[in-house]
Amino acid sequence: MINDTKGVSIKKYLGLSLTAVVALPVLILGIIGVLISANTLSDQIKEFDRVYLHQIETLIEQQLERPINGVMVISKLIDRAKKNNLTHIQSGISAIQQQHSHFAVIQVADLDGKVIAIAPYDEDLLGIDVSGHDYFNSSIDSNKLLWGASFIPEGSETPHSTLSMRYKKYIITAFLSLNNIGVFKYLSGEIHSEIQPKNVKIFTLTDQKGTFIYHSNEKMVKTQAYDSRYFSNLQNDNGDMQVENVVLDGIEYRASIVFLPKMKWKVALYTPLSEFQAPVMRLIVMIVVIIISVIIMAIVFSYFISNKINDALNKLIIISDAIGKDEYEIPPEDKNPSQTKYIEFNQLANSFRLMATKVKERQTEIKRVHSYLSKIVNSMPSILIGVDTDLNVTLWNSAAEAAVDINAPDVYGRQLIDVFPLLKHEISIIEESKNNKQVKYVSKRNIFESETPSFHDITVFPLIADDLLGVVIRIDDVTDKVQLEEMMVQNEKMLSIGGLAAGMAHEINNPLAGMMQTANVINNRLIEKLDLPANQKAAEEAGVTTEAIAQYMRAREIPRMIQTIKDSGKHAAEVVLNMLAFARKGDRSKSTINIGELIYKTLEIAATDYDMKKEYDFKQIKVEKEIDAGIPSLVCEQIKIQQVLLNLIRNSAQAMQETGTENPTIYVRSKASADGELINIEVEDNGPGMDEETMKRIFEPFYTTKGVGKGTGLGLSVSYFIITENHGGEIAVSSQKGVGTKFLISLPTKGNKDG
Amino acid sequence: MGEETKKLLVVDDEEFVRDSFVDYFEDCLWQVEFSAKEEDALDILRNIDIDCAIVDIRMGGMGGDQFIREANKINNKMAFVICTGSPEYEMPDDILAMDNVATEVFSKPVSDLQRLENMLSELVNAIK
Numbered sequence: 001m002i003n004d005t006k007g008v009s010i011k012k013y014l015g016l017s018l019t020a021v022v023a024l025p026v027l028i029l030g031i032i033g034v035l036i037s038a039n040t041l042s043d044q045i046k047e048f049d050r051v052y053l054h055q056i057e058t059l060i061e062q063q064l065e066r067p068i069n070g071v072m073v074i075s076k077l078i079d080r081a082k083k084n085n086l087t088h089i090q091s092g093i094s095a096i097q098q099q100h101s102h103f104a105v106i107q108v109a110d111l112d113g114k115v116i117a118i119a120p121y122d123e124d125l126l127g128i129d130v131s132g133h134d135y136f137n138s139s140i141d142s143n144k145l146l147w148g149a150s151f152i153p154e155g156s157e158t159p160h161s162t163l164s165m166r167y168k169k170y171i172i173t174a175f176l177s178l179n180n181i182g183v184f185k186y187l188s189g190e191i192h193s194e195i196q197p198k199n200v201k202i203f204t205l206t207d208q209k210g211t212f213i214y215h216s217n218e219k220m221v222k223t224q225a226y227d228s229r230y231f232s233n234l235q236n237d238n239g240d241m242q243v244e245n246v247v248l249d250g251i252e253y254r255a256s257i258v259f260l261p262k263m264k265w266k267v268a269l270y271t272p273l274s275e276f277q278a279p280v281m282r283l284i285v286m287i288v289v290i291i292i293s294v295i296i297m298a299i300v301f302s303y304f305i306s307n308k309i310n311d312a313l314n315k316l317i318i319i320s321d322a323i324g325k326d327e328y329e330i331p332p333e334d335k336n337p338s339q340t341k342y343i344e345f346n347q348l349a350n351s352f353r354l355m356a357t358k359v360k361e362r363q364t365e366i367k368r369v370h371s372y373l374s375k376i377v378n379s380m381p382s383i384l385i386g387v388d389t390d391l392n393v394t395l396w397n398s399a400a401e402a403a404v405d406i407n408a409p410d411v412y413g414r415q416l417i418d419v420f421p422l423l424k425h426e427i428s429i430i431e432e433s434k435n436n437k438q439v440k441y442v443s444k445r446n447i448f449e450s451e452t453p454s455f456h457d458i459t460v461f462p463l464i465a466d467d468l469l470g471v472v473i474r475i476d477d478v479t480d481k482v483q484l485e486e487m488m489v490q491n492e493k494m495l496s497i498g499g500l501a502a503g504m505a506h507e508i509n510n511p512l513a514g515m516m517q518t519a520n521v522i523n524n525r526l527i528e529k530l531d532l533p534a535n536q537k538a539a540e541e542a543g544v545t546t547e548a549i550a551q552y553m554r555a556r557e558i559p560r561m562i563q564t565i566k567d568s569g570k571h572a573a574e575v576v577l578n579m580l581a582f583a584r585k586g587d588r589s590k591s592t593i594n595i596g597e598l599i600y601k602t603l604e605i606a607a608t609d610y611d612m613k614k615e616y617d618f619k620q621i622k623v624e625k626e627i628d629a630g631i632p633s634l635v636c637e638q639i640k641i642q643q644v645l646l647n648l649i650r651n652s653a654q655a656m657q658e659t660g661t662e663n664p665t666i667y668v669r670s671k672a673s674a675d676g677e678l679i680n681i682e683v684e685d686n687g688p689g690m691d692e693e694t695m696k697r698i699f700e701p702f703y704t705t706k707g708v709g710k711g712t713g714l715g716l717s718v719s720y721f722i723i724t725e726n727h728g729g730e731i732a733v734s735s736q737k738g739v740g741t742k743f744l745i746s747l748p749t750k751g752n753k754d755g
Numbered sequence: 756m757g758e759e760t761k762k763l764l765v766v767d768d769e770e771f772v773r774d775s776f777v778d779y780f781e782d783c784l785w786q787v788e789f790s791a792k793e794e795d796a797l798d799i800l801r802n803i804d805i806d807c808a809i810v811d812i813r814m815g816g817m818g819g820d821q822f823i824r825e826a827n828k829i830n831n832k833m834a835f836v837i838c839t840g841s842p843e844y845e846m847p848d849d850i851l852a853m854d855n856v857a858t859e860v861f862s863k864p865v866s867d868l869q870r871l872e873n874m875l876s877e878l879v880n881a882i883k
Contacts, residue, residue, distance in 0.1 A: 188844050262787035502843060506813060514771030515864035521778040533783050570839045570866050577862075 014309070015302035023291050024296045031289030038280040045276060049256035049269045050241050057258050060205075063181045064263065068145060070100050071174055080109070086116055094119040095217075104153075104160060105175035111140065114258050124138050130173075133377050140169050141166040147263040150178070150207040150223055159213050159221055168533040178213055201271050202253065203228060208264035230268065231257065245271070284289055291565045312345040328360035339494055387461075389434060391416045391427075394470060403448075403475075416473075422447045423473070426458055432503035444482055447475070455482040458594075481607070481688055501579030508576050516569035523562045527553050594745075595634050595641075596627040600647045601669070606653070621653055622663045628671035632749050636727055641747075643717040644731075645683065648743050650717065652685040659688040672749070678729075679749055684742040689734040689735045698733055723747070761879055762803060765789040766822060767811040767838075772863060779868050780857035793822040797862055807881045809871075812844055820847055821858040823828045825855060831855070834878035836871065838863060855882055 017711040076090035093106040097119035108117040113131025130136050135148040148162030158179040165172050205214035210226035220227075242257045251268040260267065272601040322328070339669040377384055380400040384394025387509040393416055404420055411419040417427060426442060433440040459474040497728055525535055539546045552557060603623060649666060655663035667684040690698070699720040729747035763785045767773040771792065773789055780787045780812040788803060790796035790821050792865050793816040799805070808826065812819035835856045857874055865871055 037797060073869050505842050506840045509842070509863045510769045510772060513865065514769065514775060515866060516864035516866060517772060517775030520866075521775055521782065521818065524779065529782065533784070534782055568864060569864055573862075573864055573866075577842055 009310075014306040015299050018293050018302040018305075019217070019298040022294045024240045024288070026291050026294050030291065031286070034280055034283050034287065038276070042276055045254070047125050047242060047254065047270055049243075049271065053241055053256055053258040053267050053269055056205075057260055060260060060265070061262065064543050064698055066100065067174060067176050067181070070096055070103060070106075071145060071163055071165055071172055072176075074106065074108070074172050075165065076172055078167055078172075080271040090117040090119070090121065093117055094121055096368065102176055102178075102180040104156075104177040104180075107173050107175075109136065109171045109173070110165075111169055111171065113171075115206045135162040135164040135173055136171055139166050139173070144165065147208070147265075149550060150211050150224075152222065152521045157222065159211075160226075161207065161213070166340055166426060200275060201269060204249070204268045204270070206268070210266075214263065230255070230270075231266070245273070261295065266515060273399070309342075309345075312342055315749050316345065316348060316352060319349070319356070323352075323359055326363065326531055328356045328363075332538055349528050354518070362450045371426040381477070383473075385416065385473045385475075386470060387416050387430070393419060395472065399475075406688050409583050425456075425744045426473075429458075429506070429519055430471055430473065437462045441645070444478065454479045457726065459479075501576060503579055512569050512573055516573075517668055519569070523566075527559050527562070548738040585713075590635055590636050590637050593638050594631070595681065596631055598630075598638060598642060599627060599668055599670060599681070600627070602642050602649070605642075606649045621656065622666060624667045626667070626671075628670040631670060631672050632676055634747060634749055636747060637722075640722045640726060644722050644745070645681070647715045647719050652687055652741070656685060656687040659686075661687050675745070677749060678746045681745040681747070682742060683745075684740060686740040689737040689739050689741050695733055695735055699731070760784065760786050761806045761876070762786045762788065763807040763875070764796060764799060764805045766793060766808060766814070766819070767791070768814045769811070769840075772840075776868075779803075780872065785870055793817045793825075796822065797825055797829060800826055800833075803832050804873055805830060806883075807836070807875050809836050809838050809875075812837060812839040813841055820850055821852075823850055823853075827853065827855070834875065834882055835860060836878070838865060838871070868880055 063690065067299045073096060073571070074093055077096075078089055081092070089108055097103045098107045101120075106119045107115050107130070109115045109130050113129045115126055115130060121145055123620050130286070135146065138148075139146050141643035143166060145163060145165045150159045151159050152158065152162045153175075156177070158177060161176050161178055163174045163176055202216045203214070204212055204216070204220075207213050210222055210231065212221045212227075215221050229246055230460065231244075231246075238300050240258075242255075242259075244251050244255050244257070246255050249269065250271040254268050254273055255268055256627075257266055257268040259265075263303070282484060302406050346637055377395070380397060380399060382397075383399040383403050384395060384397040385393060385400050387392050392413050396406075396411045396419075400420070401407055406419055416430075417424060424428070426445075426447075429440045429442060432438070439462070440460040442460075444455040446454060447456050447458070447459060455478050457476045459476070459480045460471055461474070462471045463469065519660040524532065526549065529535065530539075530550055536546055539549060607619075645668075649668075652666050653664075655661075663686070665686050667682065669684075670679065670684040672679050699716050720731055723729045723745055729745060731746075732744045733741065734744070763780050764789060765773050766789070768791045770791070773791065777787045777789050780849070787798050788805065790799060790882070791814075793814060796808075799862045810819045810822055812860075814822075816822075819837060819839065822836075826833070826835070833855065835853075836859075837844075837857070838861040842862060844860060845862060846858075847854075851858065855878070857878060858872070861871055
């Protein structure tokens with residue numbers, strides 16, 4: 001698997017994004033929810049406070065109706081008392097005080113402040129001056145019923161308040177025990193506990209001075225003190241509920257305050273802000289918990305999903321990795337490891353499988369083509385070397401390996417000149433080809449500098465491709481071709497000689513005939529046949545005897561001279577005849593012969609031929625024959641082959657005769673090759689041999705070692721021509737100076753194919 | 756000399772060659788007729804009973820081969836020996852088939868006239 005891949009893993013990405021997708025809306029909704037619910041809660045509490053406080057207000061006002069009515073009853077009582085009958089008033093108020101438990105004390109004073117009646121009756125208190133009291137002073141100038149400040153009288157623990165009113169010449173004052181009024185019982189009772197289950201809210205009732213008439217904490221009532229903290233910012237007193245925030249004992253409260261105008265009392269309900277925040281906090285906590293759980297769920301879910309996807313992906317990755325490693329064998333669908341429950345992945349897997357098949361096909365094709373191409377390159381007989389622009393080797397075929405005995409892997413990237421120094425003279429041409437983008441040729445170079453000449457054509461061609469720079473050097477061994485060309489030139493030369501000879505032959509032969517045949521007649525008339533009647537008759541008429549003529553002729557060496565004419569003519573005729581051999585290419589009279597018989601016959605002719613010549617005695621030459629009995633028959637032009645053999649034997653004999661070889665011997669051997677395709681003939685002597693220069697040139701036309709007049713210079717070239725051209729065979733010579741010479745002829749048994 | 760003198764016809768357009776044949780065979784006591792032209796030679800044959808002829812091939816007229824065919828019509832008891840300066844020459848099949856024509860073609864120059872004479876004698880004797 002390829003591990004160095006950059007990027008985010010699907011698993012991580014999926015987890016993150018899924019979490020974000022789920023958690024973000026929850027978070028946003030949560031925030032909106034918190035804001036809304038915080039507001040709603042605040043309004044709810046506010047509304048609750050309003051209702052509650054107005055309920056309390058109404059209750060208080062209702063409850064205070066009775067004391068007020070009580071006071072009004074007293075005023076009626078005073079009206080009915082005739083002539084200010086104090087006893088009457090006293091008994092009246094006592095009755096009222098007894099009837100109404102909330103009236104702790106009822107007192108009636110005159111305008112001077114002197115108490116004239118009091119209930120419960122107390123003699124000590126009658127006649128005392130109360131003009132110093134606030135309730136008295138404030139009521140004297142008013143006709144209204146006035147509520148006084150609250151207080152806790154001696155001997156009591158509960159707050160009291162005064163309700164005073166001037167009526168005619170009297171000031172009526174009722175001392176109310178507030179705890180005996182129903183509302184206070186109520187406040188301390190059920191509703192209070194209803195609204196205050198947790199006892200976190202503070203409920204207060206304060207008089208006009210701000211003194212606590214009622215406080216959730218009863219101790220506060222007993223302080224009889226005004227606490228400005230409870231009404232930090234009270235603005236109006238119009239009966240609407242006011243809301244403000246206050247801090248009590250380090251705790252922030254939301255205060256809802258309702259002013260009671262009749263009594264100038266204030267009813268207040270203090271709710272800790274924490275009561276507002278707690279639900280919001282609970283909501284926030286809930287939202288956070290939801291978000292966290294959602295995130296966890298998303299992570300878990302995405303983990304599972306991405307695990308599944310990952311598994312599927314991993315399977316695909318395994319397949320593609322396999323393809324990357326050239327392993328194309330993907331199991332069939334039913335056993336397919338890439339089979340998942342997801343349609344998309346299965347489609348992908350199918351695509352992969354298809355791709356793998358295609359890639360395999362393509363790979364196979366590429367491999368096949370590559371191998372085919374490299375086989376072509378390596379099968380080429382040419383040396384093929386590729387170099388880049390820096391002349392570093394990039395291609396090195398088998399022929400190149402063989403040529404310098406360095407294997408391909410060892411040369412790649414190395415300098416051409418280092419691995420193939422034989423091309424040192426061609427570097428400039430390679431550079432030229434590279435720079436000018438031209439194909440360059442070098443012909444017939446002997447780059448291997450071998451002793452036996454070998455020729456190579458060098459072709460340098462630049463690569464014609466935009467993305468691949470460099471040149472390719474092709475080196476072809478053309479030694480055979482060059483030799484063939486030379487041979488062709490040689491043959492052309494010979495054929496042109498032949499063509500010339502054919503035209504000349506008749507023209508030369510006729511004058512030669514005139515010369516030689518006439519010489520023959522002269523010989524008859526002067527030397528050989530002096531006794532012919534015509535000769536004798538002519539001698540007689542001339543007055544000489546034929547004996548005298550004969551004597552004269554011998555004295556003047558006329559026979560030798562005539563013989564010279566005849567020999568010279570014969571020589572000339574031979575030259576013409578030999579030259580004609582080149583003119584005849586095709587065979588006209590090929591027949592199937594036994595080479596053994598031909599050799600015997602040829603040797604016989606040679607013997608007589610040389611006997612006649614008298615220049616050398618063929619009988620002195622020993623002839624050793626080794627003719628294989630089972631030699632197959634040969635299709636050839638008998639006379640031509642005979643001519644060749646005769647020529648070789650004659651050359652040997654002449655050479656040995658001239659150099660005075662001791663025990664001159666000619667060996668003639670013949671046998672078939674192992675496969676029977678060729679017949680080999682050897683003509684060997686123990687004569688003077690020849691040097692290398694002679695050996696090289698011996699088959700050239702007009703090359704001769706014999707003295708002028710003794711050889712035509714055509715003999716061996718004609719032999720060569722007859723063997724190679726007319727019969728498709730081979731002729732070669734090996735010789736060592738002073739040891740001997742051996743000619744080797746090999747002829748195909750089935751004759752020359754084009755003959 | 757009990758033998759009857761043989762009559763030879765030399766047909767050759769080369770004067771010196773023709774002369775050498777004539778000289779040689781006259782020395783050897785042959786009766787020799789000669790002609791440079793084939794037509795003239797045919798006339799001779801019509802007049803004289805010739806035993807044999809030496810015939811050149813490349814001549815100005817009908818040529819040696821045709822001459823032999825014509826001559827054979829006139830005298831089918833005479834022998835012919837072809838003697839040519841063309842080394843390329845090959846005898847046509849009809850002439851090769853004729854008994855009275857020597858199978859060996861003598862190439863000019865004839866180095867050994869004696870051998871030619873011998874062959875002619877043999878041929879003439881064989882026919883008679």
